[in-house]
Amino acid sequence: MKKTKNISLILFAIVALQIGCLSSLQFEPRNDDPKFLLGQDYFVRLDSTWTTEQAQKLLKIFKSISPDKSEQPSVWKISNEDFKSDIKIQAQIGLRSVTISSDVFVVDGSQSATSSDKRLxxxxxxxxxxxGTNRPVIKRILHERYGITVDVSSDVRQHVMLPAYAAHKRTPKAFSAIDNEDLMIxxxxxxxFPQALHKMPQLKYVISRDEDLGDGAAxxxxxxxxFIEFKKSxxxxxxxxxxxxILAHEKSHFLWTHLLPIQLKEDWIALGGWYEDKGSEHGWSTNKKRAEFVTDYAFEKNPNEDMADSLAYYLVYPEKLRACNMDKYNFIHERIMHTYGNRYISPDMLSGR
Known part of the structure; x- marks a missing residue:
């Protein structure tokens, strides 16, 4: 048994040495080789199951998140097996073995807004x-990639949240931390969302409160x-x-209020048969039938809520939106997801100037 253990340690040392040498070899690095750069910059070694194109996609993601260089090397391979969250991580002494499903490189046609790059x-x-256990890293990704802070300070609560509540004659009692699992969601x-819509300067915080938010709101x-607030329960x-x-719905309100151009909103209003109606509880009515709206809520409220629910269903339950109104599905697909997925938005446009 001791001899077998020694052999295992020797084999591991050889693998670890191969990875460690990536940072110390005395030759001119190939700047266009994503496999080399992953090893050099992040201690990530890809095995022979990876193509150069796949390696380039992974390198692009690592650069976009800018993780710290791990002190523990990892070896990555692609498998045809199915894994929870498309990944299996096995920890060994001084090394992590990472296996990801080959499905991450296949575009799932049922998820129209989710490309293989997003799944990877x-x-x-x-x-x-x-x-999902390293909270500082999770918070950093939320802040740097999406512009969102989740653990707000007492100063932010005092100067941002409380004045908003006071203006609506509300007195919040209990703020609560959001679990790591929910932050990963x-x-x-x-x-x-399209990359151009990842970060909006008008949306800075997402918080949770352990009390009723009013009107039965989630x-x-x-x-x-x-900010966006969630009911903790x-x-x-x-x-x-x-x-x-729910989060997609609430973020959509920020898009409607601050970003979407007037013409796009007017076209959406026309598509939904909306018209201003002072006699209506919500100031709007529609001449369309209930069956053309993805939810009762979208049908009963106004164009803003119609857009928020429709966009949320496009992202999470696309088949339901397609089933009830293909025109709205296509509108969101072409006018929002495709347009902003292939468009650079200047800071001035995002700030509403």
Whole structure:
């Protein structure tokens, strides 16, 4: 047994030495070789199952998140097996073995807004955040990639949240921390928005409160004050898909208020048959039938809520939106997801100037 153990240690040392040498070999690095750069910059070694194109995609993701160089090397391979979250991480002495599903490189046609790059991104996030346990890294990704802070200071509460509540004659009692698991869900749905819409200067905080938010709301977008609040019991008990849908819905309100151009909103209003109606409880009515709206809420409220629910369903339950209104599905696909997925938005446009 001792002899077998010694052989295993020798084999491991050889692998570890091969990886460690990437940072010390005395030759001119190939700047265009993504496999070399992953090893040099992040101690990530890809085995022969990786193509150069796949390696380039992973390198691009690592650069976009800018993780610290791991003190523990990792060896990555691609497998046809199925894994939870598309990834399996096995820890060994001084080394991590990472296996990812080949499915991450296949575009799933049922998820129209989710490309293979986004699926690979979520897999990489699982690795970088140590399966969602490294809270500082999770918070850094949320802040740097999406412009969102989740652990707000008492000063922010005092000068941002409380004045907003006071203006609506509300007195909040209990702020609560958001669990790492929920923050990982946030990253997953925020990433599904087009890259140009990842970060909005008007949306700065997402918080949780352990009390009723009023009107039976699961969450609320304070578009004039820069934050979204969740009811804690919703985060604790709702299915993952519902949390994703809720956050997508609330972020959509920020898009409607601050970013989407007037013509686009007018076209959406026309598509939904909306017209201003002073006699209506919400100031709007529609001449379309209920069956053309993805939810009762979207049908009963106004164009803003119609857009928010429709966009959320496009991202989370696309088949339901297609089933009830293909025109709205196509509108969101072409006018928002495609347009902003292939468009650079200047800081002036994002700030509403």
């Amino acid at each position: 991104f979520k897999t990489a996030v699982q690795f970088i955040t140590e399966n 946030f990253i997953a749905i925020l990433e599904d 969450a609320k977008a304070w578009t004039g004050n820069g 919703v985060l604790d008990n709702a299915p993952i898909s519902e949390i994703r849908k």
